Amino acid sequence: MSPTQREALMLDIWRSMDIVDLMRVTGHDDGLDDERLVHVFGEDAPRLMTEGDKLRLKRQGREFMDITDHTSLGAFNAQRASLVYARPPVSALANSTRDRLHVVMNSLDDKHLRKDIEILSSFWNRNYRSLWGKRSSDWIFSHVQDILNSSSSKLVTGVFKFAHAFPQSSVIARLEAKDDDTRPMDKELVIIGAHLDSLNYEMPFYRAPGADDDGSGTVTILQVLRSLLDADFVPPKGIAVEFHWNAAEEGGLLGSQDIAATYEEGGARVKGMLQIDMTAFVKDGTKPIIALFDEGVDMILTSFATSLVEEYTDLPWNYTNCGPVCGSDHMSWTKAGYPAIAATEGLFWDLPLTEIHTPRDDLNVKGGEYSFKHMLEFVKLGVAFIAEVACAK
Structure with a gap:
């Protein structure tokens, strides 16, 4: 043998x-x-x-x-209705800002996406309870630091590790205007997130490259960060923009619950949160779309996101859901009482369900194409979401 x-x-x-x-x-x-x-x-x-x-x-x-540590998530905000952004957002971007965004979007290429996902998926796995999980979050942290080194002098930027009770950290980056004298806790937040962990469901200690779930979302929002810096985007006064790379989504939304609970207890004001979970796969025989979840989300903000897809991307959109068989980190924010939405690469049943959470979730995933062109459309959505929601009235 x-x-x-x-x-x-x-x-x-x-x-x-x-x-x-x-x-x-x-x-x-x-x-x-x-x-x-x-x-x-x-x-x-x-x-x-x-x-x-x-x-x-x-x-x-x-x-x-897994709600062990956060059985009361949402209880504080249930008494703070004024903190929840519930009104329909209305676009208020200056034409010059919108023009800059379109210029950056039209010049996008996939070189960073390719390099980033090659590194991220090379970790043996990104199990949040493992040394590999810690190493992968350390890499995200260092990589974001490098990206922020090119930020505008008009911005105040920062990145930090959000520690949990397990080895893997979440990573949070923040952008705000340098001339904004609003107290930090009085600012409204616009958040975009993805989960950085990956898990082999059959053998949790074994290989789990997680190239699509959710390596694709992880590198997508890395590129969103780069693109906003390239566009010289500066949040308006009273607004801070945050990028969340969440740990331990596969453990039961553990990382995002820790963060959402901390923000809720501190009285944070979240204007809108977008979770991007899987952006690369296009199933054979299907046309590429941007799918938006219509369960466990804020439908007012979701409706606004459909207009962003139409304005800024080259793809059609559709609603999708998975009923009781899946979830992602937006659910932590929804439960905490904040307006959160989620986007993914296609209708739920067109996702590579037999390949994710296995050693086969790589760049050669079967049944379709691992498409960097598709990922770039989600970069456009992420850039538009941050800029439009930050400036919306």
Whole structure:
């Protein structure tokens, strides 16, 4: 038997084992018996289970929100209706700003996207509980620092690691006008986010390049940041723009819940949040679109986003949802009482559902094309969302 055949046999044996037994046998059992409170999507009430049980749910294709640390998320904002941006936004961009955005969008190329995703997907995996997860978030942090070095003298910029109870950090970058004397906590925030972790659902310690889920969203918003700097965009007074690379989405939206809860408790004012989760895949036989979720989101802001797709991108849009079988970090912000929306690469059933969360989620994903051209349309949407919502009246 060749080494390749032996490896294939071992992987088949591992796949046939209960995932908790597998983790114990391979020495990855630390914390598997820890008890958690988990709201499984599609179920009426949360239930207690272990970290190992969460892995069993993942292998079964069940998604959830681990609410152990944030059972009261949204309670403060339920009493602060004035903090929630609920009115329909009206475009107020100056023509000169809109023209600059179009110039930058028309000159976009994919060289940074290609280089960034090659590096990001080269990590063995980006499991939030692992050293690889920590290393991947460290790389995002350093890379964002490098990008911000080219920022305008009219901006105040910063990036920091948001620490969690697990090794992987979230990364948050912030842009605001240098001449803005508004107190930081009085500013309204415009947020764009993606999750930086990846997980192999069959064998959580094994290879998970996560090139599409959500490496594509991660590098997309890196390019959004570059493009806004290239356009010399400066947020208006009273507004700060933030980029969130969230840790541990695959663990039950853990990173984004930590952040949203911190912001809620501190009285942060969020004008709008856009989550970008998967932007690269175009299924064979389908036409490229930008899909916007119509469940678990603010539909007023979502409707505004459809107008941005029409104005700034070359693609049509459509609504999509996945019912109780999936979720992403926008749900943490929605639960906290903030207006949040989510965009993805296509209708839910046109996503590469058999390839993500496996070693096959790479640039050669089967069943369609890993399209950098498609990703660039989401860069345009991200740039437009930040600029338009920041300036909207």
